[in-house]
Amino acid sequence: MSTAVKIDGLEHIAAAFRAAGDAGRTALMPYFTLGYPDPETSLDVIEAVAHAGADLIELGVPFSDPLADGPTIQRSTQVALEQGVNVARCLALTGELRARGVAQPLLLMGYYNPILAYGVERFVEEATQAGADGFIVPDLPPEEADALDAACTAQGSALVYLLAPTSTPARIALVAGRTRGFLYLVSLAGVTGARGQLPPDLAAFVARARAAAHTPLAVGFGISTPAQARAVGALADGVIVGSALVDAVTGADDPPGAAADFVAGLWRALERPA
């Protein structure tokens, strides 16, 4: 850690949302897959993303069967897995990002079985030591998350739950009540991946979540352009962009440069009109 005083993950995340809000901006949260297209390049890309305006960063932990992901992120995690990027390697890469001076809150996003295989408590402890502030596990609903929840509580880390737009009021209340750090609103019924346009009922969904939430709201899935980010930014406290960033990097001559340009474009779009 480059910071002199260690603060806990929850506080770190809350401060990032607060700082963005104070500056009149919606928080920008890019996602990138650890180890894609190779471990060293992924570090360069994420470092560039950090300098280009990310307020928080999601780090993808590869899994062989990423159910919630569309083709872009599936491919990126497959490439990372082929290079041996397992949980242990992801924790080491997280530590390297801190060593390079990346100061933003870092959230590890990955599926449950690799975490279970690593050991839930050990995973949260070591990830927190490495510099992670929170966790997003899309295939683990709150009802099944007691072990991970307890481990996160012990470390002061965030455990962020996803909320689908098809959720009933009771489900919204349950998930909003359990999430810690922020609430991850899935913009549409479906998997991750760039889409042509935003779902028409997004504003109503965000409003329903807002009424139940005690945390900031971040919206992800399907957001790929500055215009879409701006539209979502008018509704939510945070905007998550993943597949489009992976697409921007894929095949680029200068992956960190391509990532920085893409994220800077999103950042400019998220300034709220005074």
Place this chain on the structure above:
Amino acid sequence: MPALAELEAAYAAMRADAAFQAALDDLMRTYVGRPTPLTHARRLTARLGGAQIYLKREDLAHSGAHKINNALGQALLAQHMGKRRVIAETGAGQHGVATATAAALLGLECVVYMGTVDIARQAPNVLRMKLLGAEVRPVDSGSRTLKDAINEAIRDWVTHVDTTHYLLGSALGPHPYPTMVRDFQSVIGEEARAQITAQAGRLPDMCVACVGGGSNAIGLFHAFREYPGVRLVGVEAGGAGIASGRHAARFADPRLGRPGVLHGTYTYVLQDPDGQIALTHSISAGLDYAAVGPEHAYLRETGRAEYTHADDAQALEAFQLLARTEGILPALESAHAVAEAVRRAPILDPNQIVLVNLSGRGDKDLETVTQALNMQGGVQ
């Protein structure tokens, strides 16, 4: 999650609905051809020189396997839920064919996801599904088999959840699927228990069934679970042998088979030390899956059922033996159960009974069997 809650509520209502049950029973009788017979395999019994072998003939159910029991039940449920579209995954193609059949019967739109490896080795079933009006979508990710077809089906479901029911084909996945699929398949065991009592005057000493996800096995076992004198034996796919690591025997290989989470189920899963899901292998596409239905993990843990495995070669041998002694070509999946009966019967007494679930017919496997036999010098 909201979709699972909706399904759970609809299923609970349907279970208690006499009109729904009557409609399903009627289809089972007049369309599927139930009850399927229980056949005393006399020549096979004589050849093995031990216990009497009886075959529960799910191969004679319409569309050629037990899969239709569950497919029709869920398709009827989908219709009651107002869903006009059903999607399914398939490995061997039997569940895909059953779903396409049920969808055609009830006038539902049908999309079946199938790994490209399985499409290549189960070509007749691909054609059958298309002829039945289903769209077969090839899945080219991961191992390109059943697990990956399930991934794609789940991705489709979360995208079209308003209009679509995911017609999962085995006793797997998140609640309520394992329970619901077992209930729809338990007709196998209920019939078999009545039939063996009528035909042999007693219960069997042993029930044997193959276990991929485990729906035909749980459908047979469920009716016998309260009879402690009946041993329940599940047979996993030993593939190229346990030591090779190329198999689908979740319970047999402690290096790869450990408790884990796949497709919303906590159960035994073949996985590497990092928790990545392992690639599986079996000569039978229907058993080629990395996880086992959670109720089988429970039955094993409590000791109520025991699990063993038969490898590709043993299944192939059993396939031929059954063909020549009884005039029945079993599905390669079911041939694994026959292989276990072949092992067990000779060491049992002739007044004992082994009841084997012949879960499907083997027409779909002729290409695979021909290739495998050609490698051994051809059909003799």
